[in-house]
Amino acid sequence: MTSRPIRRTCNVVWVSFYLAFIAMALMVRGRLPAAVLWRSLSGMRWFRSRFRQRLDDFSPEQGTCWVANVAGGPISDRDARSRLQLYEDKRPIGPPHSLHDDIRTLGGGRFSHWANHLYFSTSDGSDPRSNGRTYEVVEQ
């Protein structure tokens, strides 16, 4: 007779393999978003150097929110949890992963990395196009 701990371990192993197989089958059939897995794998730091980009093209969004383009590569909050930190004149600002409504209404340096865009606010609500400061995102 198989002891309970051994049976439990066997159950964990075979169910893990079974679920992984089903996940792949569902992605092949287009039921699950395979792009999430692909973006995540390609965004893993194991496969490339630390991401760093100076931001220089800002568009006003709403309220205190501005939008800047971020090159593809790092994982964004759309797919999992972005690891980008925004620096204003080399000082980190935030918090990251903020709600876009909070960025628009509360500002204060809040930002969100969403797909290939950075939705952000400056620390004092000033216009990043004319306040003379530098803005840079660096992967943590």
Add this chain to the structure above:
Amino acid sequence: MTVAASLDQDCASTLKVCRAPLNNLFVCPQTGAALTVQRGALVSSDGRRYPIVREIPRFVTDDKYVGSFSFEWNTHTDTQLDAFNGSASSEAIFAEKTALRPVDVAGKLVLDAGVGAGRFSDVLSRWGANVVGIDLSYAVEAAHANFRDRANVMIAQADIGKLPFADGTFDLIVSIGVLHHTPSTETYFKALVPKLKPGGRIVIWVYPNEGDYKIRNYWIPYTSRIPAEAFYDWCRWFVPWAARRRESLLVQVIHRLFPFSNQGLGMENDILDTFDGYSPSFHGIHSNAEVTGWFADTGLAEIKALPVLTSVTGIRPSSTGPAGTASTGSG
């Protein structure tokens, strides 16, 4: 005293049938005939017998397609019951999904359709309602044990599709997170409505057709085939493993593809909820418009979609008019 008489007396006391207002509630689900307690069973005048096993009236012979719930609720008998875990989370969820307050239910006769281990019956009971909780699964064993000392709760094993109650019995019917686990959410919902008294209210919440519910819908045909014990062992390993690595990219990707519970109500709750999310045979997902449409079809009035998506409430009119008389609102 004869053995039969002794059994009858025993059944009567354990069934709480002597305690008004839960007195003489059950009827034959096949014919609607009245039932009397005889020799450890409820018996109709035409001889149909519904046994009382471990003090619970049984109107079904087994748990049919809800074996996972039998396993789940007899494993986590009191994890989600406020009365046992000391939190008020179930009460908050119940209030949010039903928009009911204690004053709305106190003294009312309430059917909890799909009682499980009794999470919401516990709330209703503490709010002063007289509650009848039914479930197709053997979760009734856990519910009965949880409410053994409460005079205002009665538990029975029965099918929502063949309810052992006369029409017009209940002041309030609630079914929160249950009907989507039946073969047809709509059909089983419509089986509940006639059991309302005129002027009685029904509130249901079913899975919405979006977000995690939609993703789980793709998984269910495969995960529901995994034997309950094996899948539960996996959940007991995986959920704590993932919780310890919540910030890791791997776990975040898994969560996108296989949404697992992270409700902030404790690890046992998350294990239970993950198992609950993927193990049932049926997993219906519905839109607000669809659900309010069912309410209108059955002639319910004052239909209102509550702030929680796919939570809908309505009232059975005192004199049932055509379906078109029902008004639809939104919360």
